[in-house]
Amino acid sequence: EVRLVESGGGLVQPGGSLRLSCGGSGFIFSNYAMTWVRQAPGQGLEWISGISASDNSIFYADSVKGRFTISRDNSKNTLYLQMNSLRAEDTAVYYCAKGSYTNSFECQHWGQGTLVIVS
């Protein structure tokens, strides 16, 4: 069974930093693209960043470009999101998701999410 577990969320002050992690199990982590999606309270889904299986392709939404950094450690089956210069509008539940292929950014499986509050 595919399982994704996010961690690292919490309360942070504006301008602060946080690093989210997403551990994957039940699949060959190094074979799949991974994505971060967030959802502000009461709002819709916002795609924010994706990384291909071999991390040679990395993408960001304009809203986080230059502040957030996605990375992965395939030896640890873990995806990361380093978030710097956090703003109130970054407050959201952050989900990691697995694609269906090495370079495919639809979100086939999702974690349960981790809440980030910037205040």
Place this chain on the structure above:
Amino acid sequence: DIQMTQSPSTLSASVGDRVTITCRASQTISVWLAWYQQKPGKAPKLLMYKTSTLEDGVPSRFSGSGSETEFTLTISSLQPDDFATYYCQQHNSSPFTFGQGTKLEIK
């Protein structure tokens, strides 16, 4: 960036109804369109990708169609479990944007 626009934003329907949700892309995305279902307090669930490829375990009452810039999600006969919010997402090019969502409510 490609903008994704869903309509309607809210849809009221009854069990047994056939419903259709539309998603329009601001530029062509070929067939690279996915649909998700989300229930309150839960992570989204992939229903289908590449316009019409049904994810494993998704009931056959869900279907998708379209190409280029206009796409539809159809539920052939609404079941009580289908009342939720639905999102489209283009997975053609970065940023892989979502639509704003369609809330399907019980009439």
